[in-house]
């Protein structure tokens with residue numbers, strides 16, 4: 001089941017009991033953010049929220065927490081809503097193998113219904129903007145899919161990037177924009193600014209649920225997010241041509257904002273309560289001049305709350321961060337069984353692996369740190385044996401407590417790269433990194449007394465499946 | 476609303492401009508500081524809208540703004 005736009009996915013969430021419509025009047029602040037914040041505190045199958053009665057607005061429609069639970073993440077991928085997390089990640093990895101799936105171009109994009117141009121652009125008249133956290137510098141677009149092209153190779157479809165970045169609204173037609181240096185749009189901007197040129201950009205809001213997942217996914221520079229969306233959807237991703245930039249944008253977006261990042265200009269931005277659970281900014285950031293806005297009639301404004309984890313952002317980028325690391329590690333080390341990179345975008349990663357020989361697990365940990373994503377994240381790696389489920393934290397804690405001899409199994413490497421938002425980095429962008437080897441030593445690494453483990457009974461797996469069937473049948 | 480706030484809760488700058496007014500007339504305005512670009516809705520809680528209630532940890536000085544680092548740095552022009 002592939003969704004072509006946000007609205008059809010909201011309908012499914014509604015039918016599955018995973019959308020809560022809040023029709024009582026609420027305040028734009030602090031109610032919208034506080035309600036979305038609360039979804040992260042009421043259990044892991046929280047619903048999406050839909051607001052349509054916000055004080056002072058007449059036609060505001062706001063969707064939040066759309067991906068903010070394991071049930072919603074499963075439904076976004078067309079899976080049953082009770083699919084366990086480890087299975088969601090495995091299915092994601094399986095569908096990845098269909099990449100690339102060519103997109104399907106359509107001409108009748110619903111966002112062509114309404115247009116504002118040039119002097120008439122007023123983002124506040126299109127979007128019911130609001131603040132998330134107390135200390136935020138302003139109102140943010142934080143769940144957009146931002147499209148840009150490589151100025152040196154504008155016709156390369158694969159190098160066209162679709163990514164999610166934080167965007168502060170700093171005027172009726174002006175935005176401040178954060179391109180993290182590790183991310184693709186920062187490379188596009190550097191190439192444009194070296195030539196003194198503006199960088200055209202398209203910002204799409206309110207996208208289909210898989211578009212939001214691939215826009216937040218750490219993919220290779222020349223891999224197309226649209227071709228990955230096709231693989232994950234199991235159907236070509238519908239795209240359309242943006243009228244001003246000519247960029248490829250999602251067909252089903254609620255709003256398409258086009259303009260340029262003004263060359264060689266920086267202006268104060270932030271602070272913003274980030275996914276790290278800490279504020280970051282204010283820094284002098286690039287600025288965008290908006291030249292055109294296209295939007296569906298009565299657009300749904302989709303936003304997400306982020307701050308102290310877990311929030312929607314963690315559900316949204318957790319699985320899609322696990323899979324590239326899993327794929328890249330397995331490419332050279334097929335012994336790798338599963339990767340849990342769901343904590344703070346993978347600043348901490350848990351990997352289960354079989355061992356080729358003594359010392360092997362530590363090598364897997366070092367490789368995780370040198371993957372493209374690892375260079376900016378992966379500050380701590382925990383290695384566990386092949387029969388430990390890295391998504392099962394009690395099992396991981398057992399491995400840590402029983403298998404780790406700190407003197408030999410904890411390795412700290414100084415002064416490696418990490419993204420500047422990492423609160424523990426010192427200076428910003430530089431961190432030591434740690435490997436904790438919680439695997440059982442194998443020859444020639446002959447340490448400890450691990451020869452008599454107590455294993456699950458041979459009949460246990462069969463009984464687990466039987467119990468699950470009985471529970472499901474009970475309803 | 477009848478008149479704009481007189482100072483920025485965050486940096487105390489006294490040039491405040493109007494960005495938006497509520498679609499339902501007279502309910503709120505969205506205003507912005509001309510120096511630190513702090514943006515707020517006039518009906519937000521005092522901790523976000525009034526200088527005397529604004530948390531010290533979020534306050535900015537003119538120096539903070541001037542000395543903020545560039546991210547990413549502007550690269551040298553290619554000749």
Ligand SMILES: [Zn+2]
Nearest residue numbers: 483486508511
């Ligand atoms: Zn100010």
